[in-house]
Amino acid sequence: xxxxxxxxxxxxxxxxxxxxxxxxxxxxxxxxxxxxxxxxxxxxxxxxxxxxxxxxxxxxxxxxxxxxxxxxxxxxxxxxxx
Amino acid sequence: xxxxxxxxxxxxxxxxxxxxxxxxxxxxxxxxxxxxxxxxxxxxxxxxxxxxxxxxxxxxxxxxxxxxxxxxxxxxxxxxxxxxxxxxxxxxxxxxxxxxxxxxxxxxxxxxxxxxxxxxxxxxxxxxxxxxxxxxxxxxxxxxxxxxxxxxxxxxxxxxxxxxxxxxxxxxxxxxxxxxxxxxxxxxxxxxxxxxxxxxxxxxxxxxxxxxxxxxxxxxxxxxxxxxxxxxxxxxxxxxxxxxxxxxxxxxxxxxxxxxxxxxxxxxxxxxxxxxxxxxxxxxxxxxxxxxxxxxxxxxxxxxxxxxxxxxxxxxxxxxxxxxxxxxxxxxxxxxxxxxxxxxxxxxxxxxxxxxxxxxxxxxxxxxxxxxxxxxxxxxxxxxxxxxxxxxxxxxxxxxxxxxxxxxxxxx
Numbered sequence: 001x002x003x004x005x006x007x008x009x010x011x012x013x014x015x016x017x018x019x020x021x022x023x024x025x026x027x028x029x030x031x032x033x034x035x036x037x038x039x040x041x042x043x044x045x046x047x048x049x050x051x052x053x054x055x056x057x058x059x060x061x062x063x064x065x066x067x068x069x070x071x072x073x074x075x076x077x078x079x080x081x082x
Numbered sequence: 083x084x085x086x087x088x089x090x091x092x093x094x095x096x097x098x099x100x101x102x103x104x105x106x107x108x109x110x111x112x113x114x115x116x117x118x119x120x121x122x123x124x125x126x127x128x129x130x131x132x133x134x135x136x137x138x139x140x141x142x143x144x145x146x147x148x149x150x151x152x153x154x155x156x157x158x159x160x161x162x163x164x165x166x167x168x169x170x171x172x173x174x175x176x177x178x179x180x181x182x183x184x185x186x187x188x189x190x191x192x193x194x195x196x197x198x199x200x201x202x203x204x205x206x207x208x209x210x211x212x213x214x215x216x217x218x219x220x221x222x223x224x225x226x227x228x229x230x231x232x233x234x235x236x237x238x239x240x241x242x243x244x245x246x247x248x249x250x251x252x253x254x255x256x257x258x259x260x261x262x263x264x265x266x267x268x269x270x271x272x273x274x275x276x277x278x279x280x281x282x283x284x285x286x287x288x289x290x291x292x293x294x295x296x297x298x299x300x301x302x303x304x305x306x307x308x309x310x311x312x313x314x315x316x317x318x319x320x321x322x323x324x325x326x327x328x329x330x331x332x333x334x335x336x337x338x339x340x341x342x343x344x345x346x347x348x349x350x351x352x353x354x355x356x357x358x359x360x361x362x363x364x365x366x367x368x369x370x371x372x373x374x375x376x377x378x379x380x381x382x383x384x385x386x387x388x389x390x391x392x393x394x395x396x397x398x399x400x401x402x403x404x405x406x407x408x409x410x411x412x413x414x415x416x417x418x419x420x421x422x423x424x425x426x427x428x429x430x431x432x433x434x435x436x437x438x439x440x441x442x443x444x445x446x447x448x449x450x451x452x453x454x455x456x457x458x459x460x461x462x463x464x465x466x467x468x469x470x471x472x473x474x475x476x477x478x479x480x481x482x483x484x485x486x487x488x489x490x491x492x493x494x
Contacts, residue, residue: 017143017146018143019142019143019146020141020142020143041147041211041212044211045211048208048210048211051207051208052202052208
């Protein structure tokens with residue numbers, strides 16, 4: 001799976017959680033929390049959807065890896081390809 | 083003598099309308115709305131469903147995170163505030179109280195989560211982290227506070243199917259105690275989302291069955307065979323009269339008296355004697371005689387036992403032929419559970435202006451046990467020269483009874 005494919009999966013998941021936001025100009029370097037107004041419950045939703053849809057586990061110690069789009073994709077890419 | 087409490091705003095959603103004007107129009111024209119819908123594990127059942135715009139006052143994300151009861155509460159509370167013409171931006175949010183009656187809460191979310199983890203072989207790591215904030219008993223009122231930035235007290239009142247009246251009474255009591263200056267109160271129901279509610283009534287032989295869903299809810303009819311479960315909401319803005327007058331509010335009506343009591347006799351079967359006592363107590367609180375009531379808005383849910391026992395209680399208080407006219411709103415949409423009392427009262431309140439009494443529909447043959455010698459208004463509205471008092475009955479399981487009397491507002 002490519003970087004772009006994983007990025008699209010992450011956006012699809014977040015879009016389902018926060019459907020009112022604008023996803024056309026996401027800055028991959030900036031925190032998702034600030035750009036999309038996400039809170040801790042939303043991040044738990046992301047973790048749950050990764051578990052449900054892709055059988056990918058994100059342990060609590062790794063939650064900080066989901067801070068930006070760039071860090072999220074870099075963290076998830078090997079998991080999707082393992 | 084406590085301060086007079088007045089209604090200055092009403093917001094509703096019901097299967098026959100998402101505002102009071104629409105609902106009243108359908109009540110006067112005998113237009114019901116009960117649909118047949120597939121329910122998990124049970125199959126097709128008749129039910130009363132609302133069709134309000136869920137994202138009118140909250141965004142999609144909030145709606146996804148919250149509950150159906152929360153969404154109904156938010157819609158109705160916002161509609162009520164608009165109707166009250168309160169300058170919401172200017173008032174102190176700490177002085178607003180939110181008190182919402184509900185029959186049950188948490189069953190919908192719990193059932194949904196069990197269905198969800200069933201897909202994952204009942205592995206609880208797939209159980210949602212939203213479960214607890216969705217199912218805490220204060221959820222519907224708490225969601226209203228989150229939505230509107232209200233920082234005063236809030237709670238959800240569990241009072242079975244007497245909860246709509248209970249919410250209104252509690253709001254009035256909190257105003258009297260000066261615990262708040264504005265009470266956002268009433269009742270809501272999300273019961274159509276829970277298979278357990280339907281299955282429970284079915285096991286109790288109390289779930290309506292009818293080939294035509296619009297004729298399934300038929301209180302007082304000889305052929306009635308059970309309840310049509312409905313959802314809905316009715317939230318009122320209550321204020322102390324002095325405050326309402328000072329801000330130049332449009333006063334819709336006044337809460338004249340109320341009473342709450344308990345049967346203490348059975349889990350489900352109502353007790354006519356306690357119901358009669360509750361009505362008498364409310365009349366004493368309002369300092370009026372039974373003959374002064376113009377409309378009795380009944381609780382009757384279309385069950386053989388419940389309807390006849392309520393009529394027996396009415397006969398005891400008002401006589402074999404009451405001075406009041408008697409109607410029933412559940413014949414239009416079913417039993418909106420926690421919303422029922424507040425919603426049914428709302429549908430009758432316009433009578434103070436139009437002097438009409440909306441009918442009860444679906445009575446193919448009046449049950450002699452429910453006959454009040456022509457005082458039940460059937461199929462077409464009747465008109466009186468003036469309507470001054472409405473008595474609204476609301477009764478629930480575990481023998482909770484709540485009676486509320488409202489009167490036409492007059493400056494004295």
